[in-house]
Amino acid sequence: MLHSQKHIARIHKKVKKQPRHHVVLIASIVYPLTTFPQINEIFSNKSAENISLVTYILYIFFTFIFLGYGIKEKLAPIVVLQSLWLVVYGLVVVGVLIHGN
Numbered sequence: 001m002l003h004s005q006k007h008i009a010r011i012h013k014k015v016k017k018q019p020r021h022h023v024v025l026i027a028s029i030v031y032p033l034t035t036f037p038q039i040n041e042i043f044s045n046k047s048a049e050n051i052s053l054v055t056y057i058l059y060i061f062f063t064f065i066f067l068g069y070g071i072k073e074k075l076a077p078i079v080v081l082q083s084l085w086l087v088v089y090g091l092v093v094v095g096v097l098i099h100g101n
Contacts, residue, residue: 028081035088042095053096059089
């Protein structure tokens with residue numbers, strides 16, 4: 001069943017007001033931080049021996065797709081999450097380029 005834009009907008013406003021929206025927004029900030037131990041490992045040991053550059057480049061590519069979607073649909077948790085993932089993935093890529101063996 002297709003919904004009109006007005007109907008979707010009403011649903012979106014309701015979702016924004018619900019408490020779980022805040023939980024998702026907080027998780028959007030905390031979740032990418034889980035990669036910082038990996039980033040710390042790369043830069044403190046000056047080694048990215050077992051890190052796949054191709055994998056992280058693909059992560060960045062797909063992150064741009066989700067970020068574009070979040071921006072277009074005005075979904076703050078997705079925009080925050082994907083923006084932070086870009087930073088995190090970018091740090092890993094820089095680490096691999098500098099310290100890759």
